[in-house]
Amino acid sequence: MSTTSPLARPSGVSPSAGGRLEVRNLAKSFGPHAVLDHVSLDVDAGEVVALVGPSGSGKSTLLSLLTGALTPDAGQILFDGAPVTSQDRPFAYMPQRDVLLPWRRIIDNAAIGLEVAGMPRAEARVAVSELLESFGLAGTEWQYPRQLSGGMRQRVSFLRTVVQQRPVLLLDEPFGALDAITRDELQQWLLGMWERSGWSILLITHDVREAVRLADRVLVLPAIAGPLIGDVKVSRTIPRQEGFLTAPGVPEIEERLHALLREASS
Numbered sequence: 001m002s003t004t005s006p007l008a009r010p011s012g013v014s015p016s017a018g019g020r021l022e023v024r025n026l027a028k029s030f031g032p033h034a035v036l037d038h039v040s041l042d043v044d045a046g047e048v049v050a051l052v053g054p055s056g057s058g059k060s061t062l063l064s065l066l067t068g069a070l071t072p073d074a075g076q077i078l079f080d081g082a083p084v085t086s087q088d089r090p091f092a093y094m095p096q097r098d099v100l101l102p103w104r105r106i107i108d109n110a111a112i113g114l115e116v117a118g119m120p121r122a123e124a125r126v127a128v129s130e131l132l133e134s135f136g137l138a139g140t141e142w143q144y145p146r147q148l149s150g151g152m153r154q155r156v157s158f159l160r161t162v163v164q165q166r167p168v169l170l171l172d173e174p175f176g177a178l179d180a181i182t183r184d185e186l187q188q189w190l191l192g193m194w195e196r197s198g199w200s201i202l203l204i205t206h207d208v209r210e211a212v213r214l215a216d217r218v219l220v221l222p223a224i225a226g227p228l229i230g231d232v233k234v235s236r237t238i239p240r241q242e243g244f245l246t247a248p249g250v251p252e253i254e255e256r257l258h259a260l261l262r263e264a265s266s
Helices: 059-065 106-116 121-129 150-162 180-197 208-214 250-265
Strands: 019-030 031-045 048-052 074-079 089-096 168-172 200-202 215-220 228-231
Touching: 019 059, 031 048, 031 200, 048 059, 048 208, 059 089, 059 168, 059 200, 074 089, 089 150, 106 121, 106 150, 150 168, 150 180, 180 208, 208 215, 208 250, 215 250, 228 250
Parallel strands: 048 200, 048 215, 089 168, 168 200
Antiparallel strands: 019 031, 019 074, 215 228
16 A cells, blocks of 8 residues: 655644444455455544545445445454444544425434434434534525525535534535635635534545645545555644645645555556
8 A cells, every 4th residue: 555754744733533443354246246345444433534536436336335335245343443333433424415304494404414413403403503604504494405505505414414423525516516706715614614523434435636735645446445544644734725736745645645646546
């Protein structure tokens, strides 16, 4: 596995709200087609790890295995050293599109995960209400999704994920459907939220620049099922300063990732 040297990470940034995720030798096939094979990775407590790879490399399948939507053929998923069970999964999942229910108001869309878990609606609304302001959604609670912009709907989707109070967030291309300006704003917003909260995050993205901007490390999956072919370290300044992507060392990290993706596709 290939590794690059990290940029220096500033002192004083040591989030710890999340827990440690470990994936060991995970494998999944659909009939004769192997999608994942001997995939191992880890996400430390409070760390943001991005996963990139060619289309069809199994990135979303990996998230489905973590959430329990699919069952692995082999391998282990551990959280803080203990096997993850179907009854107690420490993950909250956010899909690429907001998938908000058009007939439910914003407060009830954000609360739906809590309701599905058995929390009464009134209690779920209170839990959501306490977070609306910090997510930039104050005043929208009684609106419907059609009344919000794409960026605001993604904030609702992110709130719906976070309010479940899981220590590990699984983000599947969360900004991929947005325009460039909105995507840039939400990337910066996410970094600020992470700084205050310190979740452990596994982020799926096709965008190398987004991966470098958001992650502590970037992992590379090969197109043909097999172990990771890259674990590239990136450090962060929180919040990211203007011009970070052209700072010394960053363009070289991006180029290394592009080279690994070319290797992954071959």
